[in-house]
Amino acid sequence: MKKWLQENLVCPGCLPRQISLDLDIEEEEGDEVIDGRLYCPACKTPYAIRKGVAVLLAGGQQPAAIDSSSYNSRGMLSAYLWSHYSDLQGDPEATGAYQTWASLLKPSCGIALDIGCSVGRLSFEMSSTHRRTIGIDTSFSFITRARKLLRQRQLRFDLIVEGLLTEERACDFPREWNCNRVDFIVADALALPFTDRLFSTVSSINILEKVPNPLRHLREMDRVLAAQNGRLVFSDPFSWDESVTSPELWIGGRPDGPFPGRGIDGVRHILTGQNGIFTPPLKITASGTVPWTIRKTENLREHITSHFLVGSR
Numbered sequence: 001m002k003k004w005l006q007e008n009l010v011c012p013g014c015l016p017r018q019i020s021l022d023l024d025i026e027e028e029e030g031d032e033v034i035d036g037r038l039y040c041p042a043c044k045t046p047y048a049i050r051k052g053v054a055v056l057l058a059g060g061q062q063p064a065a066i067d068s069s070s071y072n073s074r075g076m077l078s079a080y081l082w083s084h085y086s087d088l089q090g091d092p093e094a095t096g097a098y099q100t101w102a103s104l105l106k107p108s109c110g111i112a113l114d115i116g117c118s119v120g121r122l123s124f125e126m127s128s129t130h131r132r133t134i135g136i137d138t139s140f141s142f143i144t145r146a147r148k149l150l151r152q153r154q155l156r157f158d159l160i161v162e163g164l165l166t167e168e169r170a171c172d173f174p175r176e177w178n179c180n181r182v183d184f185i186v187a188d189a190l191a192l193p194f195t196d197r198l199f200s201t202v203s204s205i206n207i208l209e210k211v212p213n214p215l216r217h218l219r220e221m222d223r224v225l226a227a228q229n230g231r232l233v234f235s236d237p238f239s240w241d242e243s244v245t246s247p248e249l250w251i252g253g254r255p256d257g258p259f260p261g262r263g264i265d266g267v268r269h270i271l272t273g274q275n276g277i278f279t280p281p282l283k284i285t286a287s288g289t290v291p292w293t294i295r296k297t298e299n300l301r302e303h304i305t306s307h308f309l310v311g312s313r
């Protein structure tokens, strides 16, 4: 964890109170804490930093290190590394989605937050347009890999071809990405460990449908986004899944309930302040769709349409 991060952090378990965290360093390397802990002086929760990865989940929970399903699996790591970086490797089937999302960013002297950053592509893009960038994700596997990329400044990984067959992929990072300005931590979109109004840019790309309480995710974004000169880049496919989010909490995807109809209309309604969640409300400055691809194996690709909105206040 980069040392500069500490000044931006608060205890996720004490929210909405803003309790700064103390830092005990056991091992450091230049501007990085390799081993140590952050500690809440109010609720006494310790948050471990191990091999450079800080875990800031409420109550000091530990994420699964690796498992065979979900976002900690070997298959998901290969799929997302391909999705995020294969355009840099000249892969003719690469998705251009991240370039499109990056084009929605606006240069700012402030700090950017990439929520659900996965293996970090958009966070690295933000490093060339922002003073500092923080990527967060609940997947320990993704954050560990994003930090490895940050330290090596190049990509090298085994792409799954089929089953246990892999092929090596490698490329250097673009010069304009500034790795000194980026860091990645394990944290929850529903309890962001950051002070109110900290960020000039917040992104939420393809995560709304993945959290158990989407409205709480939107409330958290409102809380940490600057009240003035704040920009939100939002995108989601709205492929709701009852095993992830109970239907009464969906934003859209239903004929009835608090947000009937399409999810993108429900999110637009919320961002523009029509039910008092976004204060001040955002003005929508751009909207549209992004074709996005995830490659699971050589023979299995998912083609997804993600609906985006850009809002400013």
Ligand SMILES: C[S@@+](CC[C@H](N)C(=O)[O-])C[C@H]1O[C@@H](n2cnc3c(N)ncnc32)[C@H](O)[C@@H]1O
Binding pocket: 071, 083, 115, 116, 117, 118, 119, 136, 137, 138, 139, 142, 187, 188, 189, 190, 204, 205, 206, 207, 210, 211
């Ligand atoms: C569909 S992926 C999208 C990843 C990335 N934004 C992209 O578009 O490539 C959803 C991401 O959200 C992360 N995630 C799921 N629930 C989360 C939560 N409560 N807080 C933070 N990240 C979460 C997953 O680990 C995964 O990396």
